[in-house]
Amino acid sequence: AQTVTQSQPEMSVQEAETVTLSCTYDTSESNYYLFWYKQPPSRQMILVIRQEAYKQQNATENRFSVNFQKAAKSFSLKISDSQLGDTAMYFCAFMKRGNYGQNFVFGPGTRLSVLP
Template sequence: AQTVTQSQPEMSVQEAETVTLSCTYDTSESDYYLFWYKQPPSRQMILVIRQEAYKQQNATENRFSVNFQKAAKSFSLKISDSQLGDAAMYFCAYRSPVSYGNKLVFGAGTILRVKS
């Protein structure tokens, strides 16, 4: 079974600075989907960015970008120009293309604190 590991329980960043959240996963598949979700204090789950494994180009959404290293099975999230509103728990997630039910496997999450 696939597993997703987020090795940083907590991270801090100064406002306007850049921070990178780590995520690694374990799989024997060659094609799959990866996601980053943000959960602010409201606990609403918000999609931040997604990446399809067959695409070599790293996904980017405004200040959010990923560093997808397929061989290393690494999928880190970079947040540039951090803002107070970025403070949240961030979850990395994996989906197998052959998973019955299109299930997502989530990592344990990283709490991001933004200092003003």
């Protein structure tokens, strides 16, 4: 079974600063995907960024980037130039690669507050 751990229940950052959210996972699988999802106060979960485990290059999406360390089973999210709209719960998630019926395993979440 896979597990996902997020060791920071809450974090805060000043607007325009950079913040890094941590995530570690445990799996015996070699082919999988990792995700960061954002849940703002509106409760709508939104995909922030996705990483394929077989790709060594770290994924980036505008101000969001990841540091994927496969051997260490670590998958951190860096948010640059933080904006007030980044205030949200952030969930790290894992999914095995497979033909069908694959489901997600989520971490407990990190509540990020961006301060003006």
